[in-house]
Amino acid sequence: MSDIDLDFERGKRIGMPEIIYGEFKSREQIHKIAAIHEEKQANMLVTRCTAEQVEGLTGEYDAVAGTFTRIHNEPKTLNGLVGVVAAGTSDAAVAKEAVNTLRILGCECKDFLDCGVAGVHRLIKHSDDIKKCRVIICVAGFEGALASVIAGLFSQPIIGVPTSVGYGVSAGGTAALNAMLASCAGGVTTMNIDNGCGAAMAAHRILHTD
Numbered sequence: 001m002s003d004i005d006l007d008f009e010r011g012k013r014i015g016m017p018e019i020i021y022g023e024f025k026s027r028e029q030i031h032k033i034a035a036i037h038e039e040k041q042a043n044m045l046v047t048r049c050t051a052e053q054v055e056g057l058t059g060e061y062d063a064v065a066g067t068f069t070r071i072h073n074e075p076k077t078l079n080g081l082v083g084v085v086a087a088g089t090s091d092a093a094v095a096k097e098a099v100n101t102l103r104i105l106g107c108e109c110k111d112f113l114d115c116g117v118a119g120v121h122r123l124i125k126h127s128d129d130i131k132k133c134r135v136i137i138c139v140a141g142f143e144g145a146l147a148s149v150i151a152g153l154f155s156q157p158i159i160g161v162p163t164s165v166g167y168g169v170s171a172g173g174t175a176a177l178n179a180m181l182a183s184c185a186g187g188v189t190t191m192n193i194d195n196g197c198g199a200a201m202a203a204h205r206i207l208h209t210d
Helices: 010-014 027-040 089-104 127-131 145-153 168-181 196-208
Strands: 044-047 060-062 067-070 081-086 108-112 135-140 158-162 188-190
Touching: 027 044, 027 067, 044 089, 067 089, 081 089, 081 127, 081 196, 089 108, 089 135, 089 196, 108 127, 135 145, 135 196, 145 158, 145 168, 145 188, 158 168, 158 196, 168 188
Parallel strands: 081 108, 081 135, 135 158, 158 188
Antiparallel strands: 044 067, 060 067
């Protein structure tokens, strides 16, 4: 009996394809999954994977995000721009995972990097462009304050992604997670720690209902 049972009906059911979580999968499993996708001419996104796992496969490996993408059919583009705002370059892996997921889901996106609250002017200078976004994904570690700042400045749906970046009591992202959950700026939706992929899927659900 095979240990792989892929869900190719998910796109019809919920509007988004199955995304493959690569961590803890063997190279052989990833290649077997890729072969099945190739046979069906289906788009494929693998998150949390290494270059060794996808070596020899045709597609695009993003070493920063740890994602592998292979496109057979361009996804239908949804209306509305998604802004991905990251506090610092240390958050780039999670931010880029969100960006790569958005693209395979057919969501147009623009990233705004290094916009942390320690230099809040860096966020403010992007205000005009951020206001053009339909949904904002906020990626931040340490104390996670960026999500509250963004939610206090902009009216769009805000999806906070706490990251595991930070010293000591940041506790692997727990401090940022708790801060986003406890935000005094109302209406911040908060994902699990480092879950850029999940944030992109949440943004897709918002756009898909328009």
